[in-house]
Amino acid sequence: MEDGMRQDALKTALAAIEAVLPENAVRKAIKSPAFSERLALSGRIYLAAIGKAAWRMAKASVDVLGPVVERGVVLTKYGHSLGPIPGLEIIEAGHPLPDENTLLGTAKILEMMKGFSPEDTVLFLVSGGGSALFEKPLPGVSLEELISVTGDLLASGANIVEINMIRKRLSSVKGGRFALAAAPAHVFSVVLSDVLGDRLDSIASGPAHPDNSMVREALAIVDKYGLSLPPGVLEALRQETPRRVPNVSTIIAGSGKGLCEAAMEEIASRGYTPLLMTTTLDCEAREAGAFLAALAREIRESGNPLKPPCALVFGGETVVRLRGRGKGGRNQELALAAAQGIAEMKNTVVLSVGSDGTDGPTDAAGGIVDGTTRDALATLGMNLEAYLNDNDSYNALEACGSLIRTGPTGTNVNDLTILLCR
Numbered sequence: 195m196e197d198g199m200r201q202d203a204l205k206t207a208l209a210a211i212e213a214v215l216p217e218n219a220v221r222k223a224i225k226s227p228a229f230s231e232r233l234a235l236s237g238r239i240y241l242a243a244i245g246k247a248a249w250r251m252a253k254a255s256v257d258v259l260g261p262v263v264e265r266g267v268v269l270t271k272y273g274h275s276l277g278p279i280p281g282l283e284i285i286e287a288g289h290p291l292p293d294e295n296t297l298l299g300t301a302k303i304l305e306m307m308k309g310f311s312p313e314d315t316v317l318f319l320v321s322g323g324g325s326a327l328f329e330k331p332l333p334g335v336s337l338e339e340l341i342s343v344t345g346d347l348l349a350s351g352a353n354i355v356e357i358n359m360i361r362k363r364l365s366s367v368k369g370g371r372f373a374l375a376a377a378p379a380h381v382f383s384v385v386l387s388d389v390l391g392d393r394l395d396s397i398a399s400g401p402a403h404p405d406n407s408m409v410r411e412a413l414a415i416v417d418k419y420g421l422s423l424p425p426g427v428l429e430a431l432r433q434e435t436p437r438r439v440p441n442v443s444t445i446i447a448g449s450g451k452g453l454c455e456a457a458m459e460e461i462a463s464r465g466y467t468p469l470l471m472t473t474t475l476d477c478e479a480r481e482a483g484a485f486l487a488a489l490a491r492e493i494r495e496s497g498n499p500l501k502p503p504c505a506l507v508f509g510g511e512t513v514v515r516l517r518g519r520g521k522g523g524r525n526q527e528l529a530l531a532a533a534q535g536i537a538e539m540k541n542t543v544v545l546s547v548g549s550d551g552t553d554g555p556t557d558a559a560g561g562i563v564d565g566t567t568r569d570a571l572a573t574l575g576m577n578l579e580a581y582l583n584d585n586d587s588y589n590a591l592e593a594c595g596s597l598i599r600t601g602p603t604g605t606n607v608n609d610l611t612i613l614l615c616r
Contacts, residue, residue: 196540196541196542196543196564196565196566199541199542199543199564199614199616200543200545200562200564202461202464202466202543202614203543203545203562203612203614204545204562204598205460205464206457206460206461206464206505206612207457207545207547207598207610207612208600209456209457209460210453210454210456210457210460210549210610211453211547211549211551211600211603211605211610212456213452213453213456214448214452214453214456214549214605214607215250215603215604215605216247216250216251216254216321216386216447216448216604216605217250217251217253217254218254219384219386219447219448220250220251220254220255220319220384220447221254221257221258222447223384223445223447224255224258224259224317224384225258226445228382228443228445229317229382232315232380232382232443233262233315235313235315237311237312237313237314237315237379238264238313238314238315239259239262239263239264239314239315239317240263240264240265240266240306240307240314240315240316240317240379241255241256241263241265241266241267241268241282241316241317241319242266242267242269242303242306242316242317242318242319243255243266243267243268243269243270243318243319243320244269244270244303244318244319244320244321244323244324244327244328244398244401245269245270245319245320245321245322245323245324245327245328245386245398245606246270246271246274246289246321246322246323246327246550246552246602246604246605246606247270247274247321247322247386247550247604247605247606248268248269248270248274248319248321248324248327249268249270249274249275249276249279249284249604250276250604250605251319251321251384251386252266252268252279252282252319253276253279255317255319256279256280256281256282259317261281263281263282263317264281265281265282265283265306266281266282266283266306266317267282267283267284267285267299267302267303267306268282268283268284268285269285269287269296269299269300269303269327269328270284270285270286270287270323270327271286271287271288271289271323271327271552271602272286272287272288272289273286273602274286274602274604276604283302285298285299285302287299287326287327288326288327289323289326289327290323290326290344290348290555291326291341291344291345292326292327292329292337292340292341292344293337293341294337296326296327296328296329296337297329297330297337299327299328300328300329300330300367301330303328304330304367304375307375307376307379310376310377310378310379311378311379312378312379312380314379314380315379315380315381315382316376316379316380316381316382317382317384318372318373318381318382318383318384318401318402319383319384320383320384320385320386320397320398320401320402321385321386321388321398321605321606322386322387322388322389322397322398322550322606322607322608323388323398323550323606324397324398324399324401325357325358325361325368325398325399326344328367328368328372328398328401329365329367329368330365330366330367331364331365331366332364332365332366332430332433333366334426334429334430335364335426335427335430336426339364339424339426339427340361340364343360343361343364343421343423343427344357344361346419346421347360347419347421349516350419350420350421350515351419351478351513351514351515351516352415352418352419352513353476353511353513354388354389354390354396354511355389355390355393355396356415356418358389358396358399358400359396359407359411359412359415360412360415360416360431361399362395362399362400362405362407362435363412363430363431363433363435364427364430364431365399367401368398368399368400368401369395369399369400369401369404369405369435369436370395370400370401370402370403370404370405370435370436370439371401371435371436372401372402373401373402373403373439373441373442374436374439374441376441377441378441379441380441380442380443381402381441381442381443382442382443383402383403383442383443383444383445384444384445384447385397385444385445385446385447386446386447386448386449386605386606386607387446387448387449387450387607387608388450388511388549388550388606388607388608389511389608390450390473390474390476390510390511390608391474392446392449393406394444394446395407402439402442402444403439403442403444404435404436404437404438404439405435405436405437407435409431409432409433409434412431413431413432416428416431448605448607449607449608450473450509450510450549450607450608450609450610451473451509452607453509453549453607453608453610454470454473454507454508454509454610455470457507457610457612458470458505458507461505461507461612461614462505465503466503466504466505466614466616467500467501467503467504467505468504468505468506468507469499469500469504469505469506469507470507471506471507471508472508472509472510473508473509473510473608474509474510475508475509475510475511475512475609475611476510476511476512476513477512477513478512478513478514478515479512479513479514479524479525479527479528479531480514480515480527480528480531480582481512481531482508482512482528482531482611483527483528483529483530483531483532483533483534483535483544483546484531484532484534484535486506486508486528486532486535486544486611486613487531487532487534487535487536487544488535489506489613490535490536490539490542490544490613490615491535491536491539493615494539494542494615502541502615502616503614503615503616504614504615505612505613505614505615506612506613507610507611507612508610508611508612508613509608509609509610509611510608510609510611511524511608511609512524512525512527512528512609514527514554514585516585517583517584517585518583518584518585518586519584519585519586520581520584520585520586520587520588520589521554521555521556521585521586521587521588521589522553522554522556522585522586522587522588523548523552523553523554523555523556523558523560523587523588524548524553524554524609525546525547525548525553525559525560525561525609525611526546526553526554526556526558526560526561526587526588526591526597527582527585527587528544528546528561528611529544529545529546529560529561529562529563529587529591529596530561530563530578530581530582530587530590530591531582532544532546532563532613533563533564533567533568533578533596534568534578534579534582536563536564536565537565537567537568537569538565538568538569539565540565541565541615541616542564542565542613542614542615542616543562543563543564543612543613543614544562544563544564544611544612544613544614545560545561545562545598545610545611545612545614546560546561546562546609546610546611546612547559547560547561547598547600547609547610547611548560548606548609549603549605549606549607549608549609549610550602550603550605550606551600551601551602551603552602554588556588557599558588558591558592558597558598558599559598559599559600559603560597560598560609561587561591561596561597561598562596562598563591563596567594567596570594571590571593571594574593574594576590576593578590
């Protein structure tokens with residue numbers, strides 16, 4: 195039974211990701227009346243695409259617009275380009291930490307924007323990962339300092355809104371500063387959201403959206419996580435960010451909500467009664483896994499909130515607090531933690547997967563476990579709890595055949611977690 199359920203969960207996740215691939219969303223956005231009005235101005239159209247989904251978004255745009263696009267730059271993660279796109283320069287760079295190619299690609303985008311007129315339009319395609327991939331540090335902040343601060347935040351358990359609140363204040367292109375640099379041209383921004391609540395000031399750290407955060411909030415994050423910052427970084431954090439960015443129109447073309455809705459539809463077709471629990475799951479991954487296991491026990495004991503066969507669906511983005519030296523990602527850690535709680539429970543499966551196909555600094559998208567996972571590890575001489583404490587979910591799940599590998603999917607709209615009970 196578990197093998198069939200694992201296939202149901204896996205096929206549901208893949209179908210949901212397929213449903214939110216950026217091509218259709220981008221085509222719809224650039225055929226909207228708002229963008230048609232920009233085309234009617236007869237100005238030039240320039241394309242700038244940033245993020246893990248940048249290549250697919252750019253390709254769809256060029257397929258629709260053709261030679262209307264004067265030129266463009268695509269800035270995406272290593273391994274996420276699928277080949278040349280006519281008229282566009284494609285640059286791959288570091289993620290989740292920026293690197294020299296990040297600065298190079300960003301410089302090429304900024305260089306392209308020189309000499310604009312009010313009739314010109316920048317078609318700005320934004321997806322998750324843009325914070326690391328699109329960067330020009332403020333004067334007084336070095337790339338090395340930026341990498342160090344970002345790494346400390348990622349390891350601290352800070353959530354994406356907190357991380358981006360710091361990153362945007364150290365940048366010349368985040369927090370609305372990119373849009374102001376493009377003036378007097380109009381920026382038409384098409385966004386795939388990977389941030390809970392679709393906060394435009396936080397998606398890719400808001401390059402084309404005014405910043406809603408305050409200096410005191412940024413400094414409170416520094417205190418909360420005990421960050422030790424050099425003087426230039428602290429000085430940058432104390433600078434106010436733009437509160438008004440008048441030359442921008444924005445369409446949110448895809449989000450985690452759409453991912454969850456697609457999963458609900460697919461799993462229902464497989465004979466499960468679905469229930470969407472939340473699209474804003476944002477606690478520690480280990481805690482989320484334990485919570486899913488508790489829900490599984492409740493379903494078994496009382497039939498609440500649903501009686502089997504049922505599927506509880508979660509969207510969002512958990513965090514990992516690094517305590518060990520192992521290898522993994524938030525979805526893998528969530529799955530491994532759930533495996534502990536559902537051990538020996540029959541007809542119960544938990545899947546957690548990143549919609550972008552990459553979970554943490556690994557080649558896996560996530561993990562899938564059932565009631566046999568803990569014992570399977572024990573048979574191999576591996577203690578699940580020890581691997582969990584070492585943040586080594588990747589090697590534990592790999593050993594028992596529970597990693598999910600999809601390769602880069604071309605989209606990024608948060609994570610999908612599913613609990614199946616029969």
